[in-house]
Structure formats: structure tokens, C-alpha cells
Amino acid sequence: MGSSSSDKGLYHFGAFVLNAQTGELSSAEKKLKLRDQPLKLLIALLEQPGELVPRDALVRRLWPEGTFVDFDRGLNKAVLHLRDALGDSAKKPQFVETLPRKGYRFVAPVRQDLESSIVPLRDTQNGTHLPLRMTALVTVAGLVVAAALFGGVRDWIMNRFHPASQVTAVAVIPLENLSGNADEDYFADGITDELITDLAKTSSARITSRTSVMRYKRTRKSLREIGRELNVDAVVEGTVTRSGDQVRITAQLIQVATDMHLWAETYDRSVSEILHLQSEVATDIARRISTVVRPLDQGRTVNPQVYGLYLKGRYFFYQYTADGWQRSIEQFNRAIELDPEFAPAYAGLAHAYIVAGAYGAIPGQEALTRGKLAAANALQLDEKLASAHYALATAYTWYDWDWVNAEREFQRGLALNPNDALGRNWYGGYLSLKGRHEEALHEHERARELDPASLIINANLVRSLYWGRRYDDAIDQAKNTLQMDPKFGVTLFWLDGSLRHKGMFKEAVALRQAVAKPEIAQAIAKKFQTLGFAAVLREDAEMFKKDGALVEAARCFAQIGEKEQALSLLENCYRRRCSSLVTLEAEPDFDVLRTEARYQDLERRVGLRQF
Numbered sequence: 177m178g179s180s181s182s183d184k185g186l187y188h189f190g191a192f193v194l195n196a197q198t199g200e201l202s203s204a205e206k207k208l209k210l211r212d213q214p215l216k217l218l219i220a221l222l223e224q225p226g227e228l229v230p231r232d233a234l235v236r237r238l239w240p241e242g243t244f245v246d247f248d249r250g251l252n253k254a255v256l257h258l259r260d261a262l263g264d265s266a267k268k269p270q271f272v273e274t275l276p277r278k279g280y281r282f283v284a285p286v287r288q289d290l291e292s293s294i295v296p297l298r299d300t301q302n303g304t305h306l307p308l309r310m311t312a313l314v315t316v317a318g319l320v321v322a323a324a325l326f327g328g329v330r331d332w333i334m335n336r337f338h339p340a341s342q343v344t345a346v347a348v349i350p351l352e353n354l355s356g357n358a359d360e361d362y363f364a365d366g367i368t369d370e371l372i373t374d375l376a377k378t379s380s381a382r383i384t385s386r387t388s389v390m391r392y393k394r395t396r397k398s399l400r401e402i403g404r405e406l407n408v409d410a411v412v413e414g415t416v417t418r419s420g421d422q423v424r425i426t427a428q429l430i431q432v433a434t435d436m437h438l439w440a441e442t443y444d445r446s447v448s449e450i451l452h453l454q455s456e457v458a459t460d461i462a463r464r465i466s467t468v469v470r471p472l473d474q475g476r477t478v479n480p481q482v483y484g485l486y487l488k489g490r491y492f493f494y495q496y497t498a499d500g501w502q503r504s505i506e507q508f509n510r511a512i513e514l515d516p517e518f519a520p521a522y523a524g525l526a527h528a529y530i531v532a533g534a535y536g537a538i539p540g541q542e543a544l545t546r547g548k549l550a551a552a553n554a555l556q557l558d559e560k561l562a563s564a565h566y567a568l569a570t571a572y573t574w575y576d577w578d579w580v581n582a583e584r585e586f587q588r589g590l591a592l593n594p595n596d597a598l599g600r601n602w603y604g605g606y607l608s609l610k611g612r613h614e615e616a617l618h619e620h621e622r623a624r625e626l627d628p629a630s631l632i633i634n635a636n637l638v639r640s641l642y643w644g645r646r647y648d649d650a651i652d653q654a655k656n657t658l659q660m661d662p663k664f665g666v667t668l669f670w671l672d673g674s675l676r677h678k679g680m681f682k683e684a685v686a687l688r689q690a691v692a693k694p695e696i697a698q699a700i701a702k703k704f705q706t707l708g709f710a711a712v713l714r715e716d717a718e719m720f721k722k723d724g725a726l727v728e729a730a731r732c733f734a735q736i737g738e739k740e741q742a743l744s745l746l747e748n749c750y751r752r753r754c755s756s757l758v759t760l761e762a763e764p765d766f767d768v769l770r771t772e773a774r775y776q777d778l779e780r781r782v783g784l785r786q787f
């Protein structure tokens with residue numbers, strides 16, 4: 177009996193049926209329409225079941241000649257999407273097997289729903305044709321034997337000679353949201369963030385932090401370009417699909433220099449098990465790249481709504497705006513209301529308050545008080561949360577002036593997660609405040625290695641160099657940081673100080689003019705030309721004093737030689753317990769006051785001088 181032309185595009189394998197003409201993949205449980213590249217890839221493999229299909233042949237099949245795209249990465253993503261649709265695993269493939277650096281092979285039996293195709297294949301020895309059904313039987317038998325003979329050898333070779341031991345630095349580029357809803361981007365971004373954190377805690381490799389990798393979301397850059405820019409040996413890329421209370425994560429580890437797949441896997445879980453899932457994925461990756469794998473807590477189950485609010489809080493936090501931090505605080509508080517035992521929400525809340533306070537988005541005392549309380553609550557629930565230790569240490573430093581407990585909390589955070597870029601950045605600031613400038617620079621350099629694209633980390637490296645009296649280096653670093661954002665106020669602030677202490681007053685005035693409104697810029701220039709730079713500083717001092725920024729006002733008065741005014745402001749600041757008083761030891765502007773008995777007494781009361 178003949179078959180219609182529409183039937184010629186039907187492929188049967190496992191529990192699936194593919195209609196090649198419509199791109200619909202069906203099973204008893206679901207029906208979905210494949211994207212263009214995964215569909216072309218699947219058809220190319222189904223046409224040659226059991227045979228290696230080279231990567232270059234697949235590239236030609238998926239993209240027409242003259243297409244400009246990163247073919248290796250595009251093919252990798254097509255394979256990921258296909259495996260996701262099939263529920264397949266790269267580690268134990270039921271359908272698509274990877275042959276590293278060569279190509280792919282479809283390993284399941286395939287049947288076309290046709291009587292004749294049953295397409296004759298040529299017997300190369302005698303010139304006759306064999307029916308496809310017989311060929312399929314031979315192929316299946318061959319696959320069984322190959323699996324028995326070759327599988328064990330392949331695993332031994334991969335484990336014995338795999339180049340993964342050379343991986344010392346890894347970046348997790350943003351996981352792709354396959355939920356079909358752009359509003360779910362926060363969920364995929366949050367899973368990326370949490371995977372980075374867990375991988376940093378469990379692996380001995382250097383793991384690039386979130387700020388630096390998020391710029392590669394939906395990038396067209398090749399993995400080699402990304403690897404070179406981030407200075408890493410391997411990247412992790414993958415997908416996240418959430419459907420109701422179920423989540424699927426696919427991930428693959430690729431060596432940058434060779435484009436070799438070192439590892440890949442697919443995970444399906446309930447969202448309530450997401451904490452355990454994240455730990456499992458991070459541990460699996462760490463085992464491929466590290467000789468030492470630190471164990472992670474498996475994580476308790478969590479209400480999906482609570483976890484969604486937590487991820488939204490992280491999403492808003494990383495917008496690094498006053499509105500973003502406020503919305504972040506709201507999301508974390510909602511998560512805590514629903515589940516007062518969920519420690520990560522308290523840790524996120526602590527970070528939001530402390531960073532918002534540092535940027536002036538929230539009054540400093542309120543930010544540090546609430547941040548410290550949130551960090552303490554997080555640690556009461558989970559003592560192993562490194563981020564909470566870092567936040568509590570920062571509160572001890574700037575609010576309590578409790579240097580002993582601050583050091584203890586920083587050290588605990590470093591032990592739990594040495595790859596936390598923000599934590600190392602905060603610890604570097606603590607070391608500078610204590611006058612331990614070389615150690616501080618080491619921590620800031622390490623933080624920049626972990627998160628090279630972070631504006632605040634780069635700006636605080638400028639601050640560390642400035643506080644260490646290395647003004648030339650501070651100016652160079654400031655110029656590099658301003659290439660990332662020419663208007664970033666934190667960088668401009670520390671650059672101004674470095675220029676002043678180099679005696680480069682014209683350059684300092686030009687810097688102020690560049691960021692001021694035209695009428696203010698003209699007034700600054702006129703004052704400098706007629707009265708000199710001291711007059712500019714005096715005006716700054718009066719402005720800071722009026723705004724209640726007493727330490728900043730004291731810095732300006734000290735620089736123009738008005739020591740009594742500077743000391744009076746600092747003593748007033750001590751009575752108000754201004755957090756910026758912790759800069760007494762580090763700040764070069766106060767060097768002219770260090771021999772004054774009143775200044776030394778202030779240092780003792782803040783805990784920065786022993787006698």
C-alpha cells in the first residue's frame with residue numbers, strides 16, 4: 177500500500193515522532209514545535225542513524241553559505257536545545273551522542289513510517305541493496321557491541337587523559353531562558369548567579385563573578401573571544417526552562433582553547449528542590465575541573481513563590497540604582513514574610529541595605545543598622561552563608577568600629593567562599609582602613625580578577641591605591657576605569673584626590689569642570705584663576721559642612737591648613753558616630769593632622785590606634 181507525500185517526513189524514535197515538514201516533535205506527554213536550528217540538526221542526524229555526522233557537515237546544513245555567526249557556539253547551543261526538547265543527557269545519551277571535536281551521532285533506533293524506504297542501501301561488497309529495516313538491525317546490533325566494547329574504554333580514556341585538569345579559571349555565561357516568556361529572564365539570571373556562587377564555593381578554580389559575565393547575555397561573541405576577555409580556560413553555558421513548578425537546567429562545560437566539550441548534563445526537578453539542584457550542578461562541574469572539591473550543603477526544599485521573590489530581589493539588586501535597591505529590599509522582605517526560615521533572603525537583604533547605604537541611596541545609619549540585623553538573622557539560620565559573613569563584617573567595620581569581630585567575620589567568609597568578588601572588595605577596604613595597604617591591594621586585585629567588569633570593584637582599586645599614597649598608579653587605574661563609564665562618580669572622586677596630592681591642580685579643576693553644569697564649571701574656573709586652588713577647596717568644605725558631610729568637610733579644611741576647624745568637625749563627627757570616621761588612618765588628606773594630640777585621641781577612640 178502506498179504512502180502519501182506528507183507521511184514521508186515522519187520519523188519514529190524512542191517515545192517520539194518527528195514531523196519533519198512541520199517541525200513538530202510529539203510524544204504521549206507533550207507536543208512542541210522545534211526551532212529552526214535544532215530541527216535541522218535533528219533531521220540531519222536522523223537521516224544517518226548510528227553514523228558520525230561531522231561538525232563541519234552540520235554547520236553547512238544549519239547555516240547557508242555567507243552566514244556570519246560563531247558556528248561552533250551556534251552548533252553547541254542547537255545541540256543543547258535539542259537535548260532539552262528530548263530530555264536527553266550528554267553524559268548518558270539515549271539519542272544524541274557527542275564525539276569530542278568530531279561531531280555527533282544519533283544512537284537510538286530510527287524508523288520512517290514508510291513501506292519502501294525502507295529506502296534501499298547499497299551493499300558495498302556485492303553491489304546489491306539491503307532494506308533499511310535490515311540495515312537498522314545491523315546498526316542496532318553494532319551499537320550494542322560498540323557500547324559494550326568501546327564505552328568503558330572511552331570513559332577510561334576521557335578520565336585518564338582529559339585536559340580538564342588544565343582548567344584553572346571558569347566563567348558561567350548567562351543561562352538562556354527557554355520558558356518562552358521574557359518576564360522569566362529574572363529566573364534564568366538568578367539561577368546563573370546562584371550557580372556562580374555555588375561553583376565558587378565548591379571549586380578550587382577561579383570563577384568569574386556575575387557582573388562581568390552578564391554583559392555576555394545574548395552575545396554574538398565566540399567562546400574564544402569571551403574566554404580571552406575574561407581570562408578563563410573554560411566556560412559553562414546552558415539553558416533554563418521553567419514550566420509551572422518544574423524546572424529543567426541543561427549545562428555544558430567547554431574548553432576555550434580547543435572548543436572541546438568537557439562535560440554536559442540535563443537536570444529536571446521541582447522548583448521546590450532548586451537549592452539541591454544548584455548544588456548538584458555546581459558539584460558536577462567542579463568534579464570536572466578541580467582536584468579538590470569542597471562539599472556543599474544539599475539545601476532544603478523551598479516554596480517556589482519564596483524562591484521566585486528571592487531571585488527577583490537579586491535581579492533588582494544588580495541593577496545598581498536607588499530604585500533597584502529599594503525594589504530589591506521589598507522583594508527580599510516579601511520572601512521573608514512568606515518563609516521566615518529562608519536564610520538567603522536575609523543575606524540578600526543585608527547586601528541591599530549595605531550597598532544602598534554606601535551609595536547614599538538610604539541614610540547610612542539606617543542602612544548599616546538594618547543590614548547588620550539582616551546579616552545576623554541569616555547567620556542564625558545558616559552559619560555557612562559566606563555572603564552574610566561579609567556583610568556582617570562590613571557592618572562591624574563601618575558602624576560598630578569593632579575591628580576584631582570584623583576581621584573574624586571576613587576570615588570566615590573567605591574560608592567559606594574565597595571566590596566572592598564583592599566580599600574580597602569589602603575586605604580590601606577593611607585592610608586599607610587599618611593601614612595594611614599592601615594586603616589591601618592584593619585583595620582588590622584578586623576581586624578584580626574575579627569580576628573584571630565591575631565598576632565599583634575597579635573604582636575601589638583606585639581608592640586603595642590612593643589610600644596607599646600611590647597616586648600615579650591611582651591615576652592610571654582611574655583612567656582605565658573611566659573607559660568603562662566616564663561619569664562614574666566614585667572613580668572621579670578618588671581621581672580628584674590623587675590629582676590634588678600630585679599637585680596637579682589644573683587637572684583637578686578641569687576634572688571638576690567636566691562633570692559640572694556649564695555655569696558652575698565657569699565659576700570654578702574663575703575662582704581657580706583669581707584665588708587659587710585653596711579657594712576651590714574652601715568652597716567645597718563649606719558645601720560639605722552645610723550638607724552634613726562632616727568628615728569630607730574636615731578633609732578640605734585640613735588641606736587648606738585650617739587644622740582647628742578640621743579637628744572640631746571630626747570631634748563633632750565622633751559624637752554623632754559618623755561612619756566615615758573609620759577613614760582616619762587611611763585618608764591622606766589627614767596626614768597634616770597626625771601629630772596633633774586631639775587627632776591621635778580620635779584614632780584611639782575609633783580603635784585605630786593602640787596607645
